[in-house]
Amino acid sequence: MRVGIDVGGTHTDAVLMAGTTVLASVKTATTLDVTGGIVTALERLLAAPGIDHTAVDGVMIGTTHFTNALVTGRHLAPTAVIRLALPATAALPPMVDWPPRLVAALRPSIHLCHGGHEFDGRPIAPLDPGELRRVAAEIGRRGIGSVAISSVFSPVSAEMEETAAGILLDELPGLHISLSHQIGRVGLLERENATIVNACLRDLADDIVAAFTAALRAVGVTAPLYLSQNDGTLMDAEFTRRYPVRTFASGPTNSMRGAAFLADRPDCAVVDIGGTTTDVGVLAGGYPRQATGEVDIGGVRVNFRMPDVLSVGLGGGSRVTRDPELEIGPDSVGYRLTREALVFGGQVLTATDLAVAAGLADIGDPARVRHLDRDLVERGIEWMTRRVADLVDRMRVSATPLPVVLVGGGSVLIPADLPGVPSVHRPEHHAVANAIGAAIGQIGGDVDGLYTITASRTRADVLEEARAEAIDRAVAAGAAPGTVEVKEVDEVHVAYLPGNAVRVRVKAVGELALVPSGEDGRWATS
Amino acid sequence: MGYELTMAALRDLAEGAAVLGTGGGGDPYVGRLLVEQQLRAGRQIRIVQAEELPDDALVLPCALMGAPTVFWEKLPGPQGIVNAMRALEAHLGRRAAATMPIECGGFNSMIPLLLGAETGLPVVDADGMGRAFPELQMETFAVLGVPGSPMSIASDHGDTGIIDAVDNRRMEWLARAMTVQMGGSAYICDYPMDAATVRRTAVPRTLTLATRIGATLREAREEHRNPFEALTEMLTDTIYSYGVVLFQGKVADIDRRTVDGFARGRVRLTAMADPDDTMEIVFQNEHLVARRNGDPVAIVPDLICTLNSETGAPVTTEALTYGQRLTVYAISTPEIMRSPEALACFGPPGFGLDEPYVPVERLAGRTGPPVRLPAAP
Numbered sequence: 001m002r003v004g005i006d007v008g009g010t011h012t013d014a015v016l017m018a019g020t021t022v023l024a025s026v027k028t029a030t031t032l033d034v035t036g037g038i039v040t041a042l043e044r045l046l047a048a049p050g051i052d053h054t055a056v057d058g059v060m061i062g063t064t065h066f067t068n069a070l071v072t073g074r075h076l077a078p079t080a081v082i083r084l085a086l087p088a089t090a091a092l093p094p095m096v097d098w099p100p101r102l103v104a105a106l107r108p109s110i111h112l113c114h115g116g117h118e119f120d121g122r123p124i125a126p127l128d129p130g131e132l133r134r135v136a137a138e139i140g141r142r143g144i145g146s147v148a149i150s151s152v153f154s155p156v157s158a159e160m161e162e163t164a165a166g167i168l169l170d171e172l173p174g175l176h177i178s179l180s181h182q183i184g185r186v187g188l189l190e191r192e193n194a195t196i197v198n199a200c201l202r203d204l205a206d207d208i209v210a211a212f213t214a215a216l217r218a219v220g221v222t223a224p225l226y227l228s229q230n231d232g233t234l235m236d237a238e239f240t241r242r243y244p245v246r247t248f249a250s251g252p253t254n255s256m257r258g259a260a261f262l263a264d265r266p267d268c269a270v271v272d273i274g275g276t277t278t279d280v281g282v283l284a285g286g287y288p289r290q291a292t293g294e295v296d297i298g299g300v301r302v303n304f305r306m307p308d309v310l311s312v313g314l315g316g317g318s319r320v321t322r323d324p325e326l327e328i329g330p331d332s333v334g335y336r337l338t339r340e341a342l343v344f345g346g347q348v349l350t351a352t353d354l355a356v357a358a359g360l361a362d363i364g365d366p367a368r369v370r371h372l373d374r375d376l377v378e379r380g381i382e383w384m385t386r387r388v389a390d391l392v393d394r395m396r397v398s399a400t401p402l403p404v405v406l407v408g409g410g411s412v413l414i415p416a417d418l419p420g421v422p423s424v425h426r427p428e429h430h431a432v433a434n435a436i437g438a439a440i441g442q443i444g445g446d447v448d449g450l451y452t453i454t455a456s457r458t459r460a461d462v463l464e465e466a467r468a469e470a471i472d473r474a475v476a477a478g479a480a481p482g483t484v485e486v487k488e489v490d491e492v493h494v495a496y497l498p499g500n501a502v503r504v505r506v507k508a509v510g511e512l513a514l515v516p517s518g519e520d521g522r523w524a525t526s
Numbered sequence: 527m528g529y530e531l532t533m534a535a536l537r538d539l540a541e542g543a544a545v546l547g548t549g550g551g552g553d554p555y556v557g558r559l560l561v562e563q564q565l566r567a568g569r570q571i572r573i574v575q576a577e578e579l580p581d582d583a584l585v586l587p588c589a590l591m592g593a594p595t596v597f598w599e600k601l602p603g604p605q606g607i608v609n610a611m612r613a614l615e616a617h618l619g620r621r622a623a624a625t626m627p628i629e630c631g632g633f634n635s636m637i638p639l640l641l642g643a644e645t646g647l648p649v650v651d652a653d654g655m656g657r658a659f660p661e662l663q664m665e666t667f668a669v670l671g672v673p674g675s676p677m678s679i680a681s682d683h684g685d686t687g688i689i690d691a692v693d694n695r696r697m698e699w700l701a702r703a704m705t706v707q708m709g710g711s712a713y714i715c716d717y718p719m720d721a722a723t724v725r726r727t728a729v730p731r732t733l734t735l736a737t738r739i740g741a742t743l744r745e746a747r748e749e750h751r752n753p754f755e756a757l758t759e760m761l762t763d764t765i766y767s768y769g770v771v772l773f774q775g776k777v778a779d780i781d782r783r784t785v786d787g788f789a790r791g792r793v794r795l796t797a798m799a800d801p802d803d804t805m806e807i808v809f810q811n812e813h814l815v816a817r818r819n820g821d822p823v824a825i826v827p828d829l830i831c832t833l834n835s836e837t838g839a840p841v842t843t844e845a846l847t848y849g850q851r852l853t854v855y856a857i858s859t860p861e862i863m864r865s866p867e868a869l870a871c872f873g874p875p876g877f878g879l880d881e882p883y884v885p886v887e888r889l890a891g892r893t894g895p896p897v898r899l900p901a902a903p
Contacts, residue, residue, distance in 0.1 A: 091602070
């Protein structure tokens with residue numbers, strides 16, 4: 001059996017699953033402390049008679065803790081940043097495009113050092129061990145425990161980042177080191193930013209992992225802990241300590257994957273309608289499509305993989321405006337729905353009131369919306385239906401219509417048929433789709449690198465090399481060998497350069513090899 | 527004399543330059559950060575008209591050569607472009623009075639601003655491409671007889687070189703090879719000329735044009751106006767007098783290949799209302815020709831821009847993905863870019879296209895149903 005937990009801003013949801021069957025699910029309030037909501041959810045989930053705590057093989061948690069820390073600027077550790085690039089790049093030092101409030105929160109110690117590579121793998125300058133030892137002394141003097149290292153074109157050659165990490169660890173054993181080639185892709189500032197974000201979350205990651213582990217112990221579960229990553233795969237506790245940034249946006253990803261799983265549709269659009277917003281994403285082969293460009297998190301421009309989600313202000317609490325023309329949202333009464341909506345005796349006409357008046361939902365007191373103009377109700381429902389259908393259409397990647405899976409508390413707002421959509425499913429357990437998404441997580445491996453094609457190294461060789469590397473990485477991360485499949489291969493050529501430089505991205509995914517906890521020391525080196 | 531570039535105008539200029547990149551030219555983001563650093567440090571950037579300079583004032587146009595992917599990784603800086611300028615000054619035995627862009631579209635709009643800030647030299651409000659083009663000989667300067675050589679080239683390491691080629695094509699070819707050796711990006715100064723020659727051979731007021739395009743899109747967003755109508759209105763009093771929405775639709779198919787360092791390919795859009803109504807754009811780094819239901823509606827050197835249908839924000843060929851809602855917007859080029867000599871250099875034959883050049887104002891609207899502009903969002 002597996003337990004899936006999703007810790008959101010307001011709710012903590014949990015499910016217990018045996019294989020593909022949902023045995024139990026609970027929804028509780030998220031608490032201010034890290035563990036309270038999780039302990040409550042686990043206790044209620046496992047309280048049912050006949051459930052053997054020792055039969056739980058793994059607990060998978062998706063959490064917004066790390067995203068919130070960056071957005072609010074709290075719990076961020078002082079961080080050192082080392083860029084290996086001199087004599088190049090000095091005009092734009094690390095964190096040049098960060099919001100000042102976050103720079104103040106990190107109190108960074110920034111160092112530009114010699115090193116880095118050209119696009120074709122030639123070194124820009126050799127690494128200078130003496131220079132790095134002087135930086136280590138400064139980091140030690142300032143008592144900083146976490147460092148981000150970036151090197152120009154490290155997606156082509158990771159060698160300098162790794163060598164520099166070794167030199168620093170010799171000087172400062174126990175230093176937490178985040179290497180940019182393991183976190184982001186080509187685009188130095190954005191990759192470096194993501195690495196710094198990771199580095200400043202490592203202390204918090206230690207705390208969160210310890211708190212989650214304690215929560216499991218408190219309810220008598222000894223199974224290993226896994227956290228959801230933003231691509232829908234899992235990482236173990238030790239990996240989470242090293243790569244907390246990978247939890248960013250795991251919430252929408254889990255919700256989408258859970259929905260697709262419940263509806264048994266690996267290729268579909270998922271529409272998640274909540275109280276304030278509607279999120280639409282697209283799954284291919286059970287995994288969310290990734291955003292292609294840079295993404296902005298809390299004002300920091302990063303380029304690591306994130307799900308491509310379209311979000312608009314339409315939900316159960318959306319206010320209905322009649323003048324000058326009918327419009328629903330983006331303003332919402334939010335959590336005050338149960339006080340302010342008409343069906344709850346309030347004064348605000350909301351999307352929920354329209355759904356109740358139209359007979360689509362049974363919420364609150366239907367008598368309170370019986371007076372509403374029939375024409376207004378009809379036009380309102382049609383407005384929302386068209387809006388959602390349009391969002392789905394915008395996310396489509398080909399002319400082939402996509403089935404839609406509808407989840408979330410606000411999914412009652414629209415009727416079960418959408419224009420231009422072949423089928424709409426509203427599966428059972430849809431309210432806890434995000435926790436189910438966490439529970440069904442697999443293990444993945446990614447490659448994103450720049451390769452040069454030559455006479456002795458053909459395009460086929462390069463692609464094969466990248467595929468093998470992705471599979472190796474999935475196995476190293478804990479996938480059962482033999483179950484790993486390549487899910488995505490993407491190649492983009494590099495413009496304005498003669499010669500054949502190509503950027504290859506490969507994603508491989510396999511089943512989690514469940515091992516007893518405590519035996520997994522693969523990531524304990526730094 | 528001239529005007530000083532403010533931080534706000536710089537942001538508008540960068541977005542407008544991306545529109546003038548016509549799908550290529552590289553995202554100006556990193557270049558904009560470099561110039562912002564200069565303004566924050568208290569340095570000033572003065573934009574001047576060529577008419578404000580004495581006839582014999584030496585103008586050294588400048589640029590970054592190579593792959594934008596490299597610029598985003600091995601971030602450029604002011605020292606390289608200063609080194610390139612000093613090397614050419616030393617070779618010529620004269621000091622520069624001003625710099626200017628060779629290419630106002632995309633990333634290269636930012637490099638002369640960086641050099642101007644670093645050296646205090648004014649930046650002439652003009653360029654030699656009036657948009658973005660992939661090669662150094664594709665310049666109005668070249669078309670009107672100005673030799674690109676001697677040119678200087680500099681690396682991030684402090685190396686500099688002078689290329690004195692027998693013609694502009696060979697200059698491009700030699701400089702490209704050195705750029706690869708320098709790590710895929712190099713700082714260059716070429717087409718050294720006096721201000722009188724700039725007045726005769728450059729496309730005037732293109733930095734101001736880029737700034738106005740960026741400001742128009744920004745204001746349209748702020749005021750919830752239709753950005754394309756605003757753009758068309760703005761262009762009427764410029765030498766790029768005609769702007770038109772060629773098509774609005776969704777990316778249905780995209781095919782990309784790299785041939786000799788060029789990102790070649792084509793993108794097909796289908797109209798929202800009628801899936802049989804399609805537009806195909808062929809690109810080689812920049813967009814070259816747009817065909818609606820098989821018939822050309824705009825062709826190089828007229829500008830074919832792919833813009834986000836909601837915001838008007840430019841979308842480069844590298845960022846094109848399935849399902850995007852795009853507005854294909856064409857802008858007519860000024861007369862200086864439409865002479866037979868200009869068209870031979872950077873018109874359809876310059877890119878191996880068989881179709882004849884027909885100005886966009888005559889082509890657009892000739893085929894298919896007229897494009898209806900949606901109501902302002």
